[in-house]
Amino acid sequence: MIAATAAGAGLLVCHACGLLSRLPAAGHHPACARCEASLHERKPDSISRAWAFLIAACVLYIPANVLPVMETGSMFGAQSDTIMSGVVYLWTSGSWPLAAIIFIASIMVPGSKLMALTVLLVSAQRRSTWKPLERAKLYRVVEFVGRWSMVDIYVAAILTALVQFKALATIKAGPGAIAFGAVVVLTMFAAESFDPRLIWDPLKRTHG
Numbered sequence: 001m002i003a004a005t006a007a008g009a010g011l012l013v014c015h016a017c018g019l020l021s022r023l024p025a026a027g028h029h030p031a032c033a034r035c036e037a038s039l040h041e042r043k044p045d046s047i048s049r050a051w052a053f054l055i056a057a058c059v060l061y062i063p064a065n066v067l068p069v070m071e072t073g074s075m076f077g078a079q080s081d082t083i084m085s086g087v088v089y090l091w092t093s094g095s096w097p098l099a100a101i102i103f104i105a106s107i108m109v110p111g112s113k114l115m116a117l118t119v120l121l122v123s124a125q126r127r128s129t130w131k132p133l134e135r136a137k138l139y140r141v142v143e144f145v146g147r148w149s150m151v152d153i154y155v156a157a158i159l160t161a162l163v164q165f166k167a168l169a170t171i172k173a174g175p176g177a178i179a180f181g182a183v184v185v186l187t188m189f190a191a192e193s194f195d196p197r198l199i200w201d202p203l204k205r206t207h208g
């Protein structure tokens, strides 16, 4: 069922240039013969690095949702909005599509990514053999979504333009926006640190 792997055949692939090298004798620090990048079978300290980024992202997810992301001031007074109060405001004022986009992009997607990465990390750490194909696909979704996370920043920019156009108001990003940006970036780093091959390693050992 499982095909031969490079590591199983005593070979290493260079992460920088793709050259296949033979695993050197123990004690030698392996380096690529062509580009001199250091070689490793798996991303070094993949799980602990991913946990560090993930925990930081989870901690910042709280201020991102509790602190105001937007502070608007107009001649009628100042107002500050969290992501959720902004969604509620848009929903009650009839902008349902915009409310839905912001709810999905700012609350659901980042929250689901944090949960998905937790599942991936816990299962990889415990060397679980549970549903590897589904977990590999889950990782690809998380990685794919990461590239589009900044869509939310564009939504915020468009929103800013709309508010300024309509109400002659001043609008600035609140501290929650900084926390939110940090959550997005840290989650991308966590996904990048995780080595998806760790999903398949326990199976290789079981199947021999």
Ligand SMILES: [Zn+2]
Binding pocket: 014, 015, 016, 017, 018, 019, 032, 033, 034, 035, 036, 037
């Ligand atoms: Zn190389």
